[in-house]
Amino acid sequence: MAIYDHLTRFGDFDVVSWVPGDPLPDPATSVARIALDWDDEDSWPERFRTFLTLPGVEATPGLVVGWWDGQGNNEPPTAVVEALVTARDRLPALRVLFFGDITAEENEISWIEQGDLSPLLAAYQGLTHLGVRGGNNLSLGQLDLPELQLLILQSGGLPGEVIREVMGARLPALHHLELYFGAVNYGATGSADDLSPLLDGTLFPRLRYLGLKNSEFQDQLAQVLAGAPVLDGLDTLDLSLGTLSDEGAAALLGSERVARLPHLVIRHHFCTPDTVARLEALGPQVDADEAGDPDDDWRFVALGE
Template sequence: MAIGEHLTQFGGFDVTAWRPGEALPDPAMQIARLFVEWDDEQSWVEQFRAFLELPGVERTRGLVVGWWGVDDSEAEPVDVVEALAGARERLPELHVLFFGDVTYEENEVSWIQNTDLSPLLAAYPRLTHLGVRGGNGLTLGPLRSDALRHLVIQAGGLSSDVVREVMTADLPNLEHLEVYLGTENYGSTATVEDLTPILDGARFPKLRYLGLKDSDHQDQIAQVLADAPVLDGLHTLDLSLGTLSDEGAAALVTSERVRRLQRLDLQHHFCTPEMMARLEALGIEVDLGDAQDPDDEWRFVALGE
């Protein structure tokens, strides 16, 4: 599964591509995606400066950071982070931010070079929705926010350090947590043990959607979660896009906590037809789309490269 399309919605807003010279998108309904193309004469930071001069920009409630690395795709976007953080007084209403809306035509997800994003969290403490794509060089620092409700991190492989930053975060109002853990082939060093801080359900008491997905350790994750108290407050458990097989699914079908969910997302899996039938009999909504060959010795995650 390569990411071939840009975001069309995020944080309850429609996402619209903005180019220099255009008017400000409607702040009530739209957020702008700022990006560079190969033939652009202006850098991302230069385009952002022009954006900040638009009449009414102070009413902007969200922003999507698109591709920034035309000159050097391996350079960390430190200047982008600095520009954004430095604009906090010009963007006092910003509470929705997606950093790295980059498709495979611009850069494969496993090649995206990220950086320390903690200055953005410090500059915009009112963020309710944060999305990040790209795990190389990524760090979030100590995550503390009473405002953040929705957190998404997409990568072909996340480091253990980043996963632990998320799992030990102080986010008392977090409702949606979606983490693409990825595969060792593309830089993942995370282990099932890194998930331990959230298992008792106390760290994120308002969590309703938990996505621990796209992992080559999906069976072990399913086994650890199947009887974890964190499930008691959830509406949806998302273990999709990884290498889930009958081994992990067996723990799910025997779990009373799983049966109390409203939705279980397992699309892109390696379960046998017999196990799929048992999952469908759980009495809840179960997504078993994109079934792979359970006899395939070379199991793969959906989003790697």
């Protein structure tokens, strides 16, 4: 499941690709995507500084940061982070940020070099929506975003330390959490144990959508979640894109909490048809598309390289 298309919407806004010479996107409906293309001569910070000269830029509600490395050198986004931090006073209305809207044609997700985003997140503490793509060398630091409602981390190999940063975060308004763990071969170092602080439901008390996705330990996730109080407040439990099999599904089938869920997503799974039928009869509305062969010894995550 490589990512071949750029975002078209994020944070309830249309995403509009912006290049120098274009007007400011309508801040009532749209956010700008600023990115380089192959062999662009200017740098991402230079392009961004041009954006900041536009009339009305102070009303910008969000930004989508696309590919910052037009020469294909796998450069980390250090200068991008510095440019955004420096511009904090020019963007007082910024609430929505996606960092790394990079497609497979530009750079495979497992090759994206991220970096320390903590200065950026400290500068924009009013964020309500945050998405990040790529896990190499990613750090979020001590997350303290009191208004953040949605957090998405997409990776072919999410470092365990990043998972633990999220589990230690102060995000009292969070209602949508989506983590793509990835594969060991592409840098994933987390485990189901890293999610322990989440389980009793007190860490993020407003959580309604929980997506623990794209992992090689999907069965273990299902087992630790099956009896967890965090399920009681959810509208959707999303365990898609990973290696879920009958072993993990058995724990879900034995859970009264799972039976009370409105929605359960296991898309891209390795369960037998009988197990899927039993899940569909359990109670939640189940999305179980994209089934793999349950007899295949090689089970894989949907998004790795």
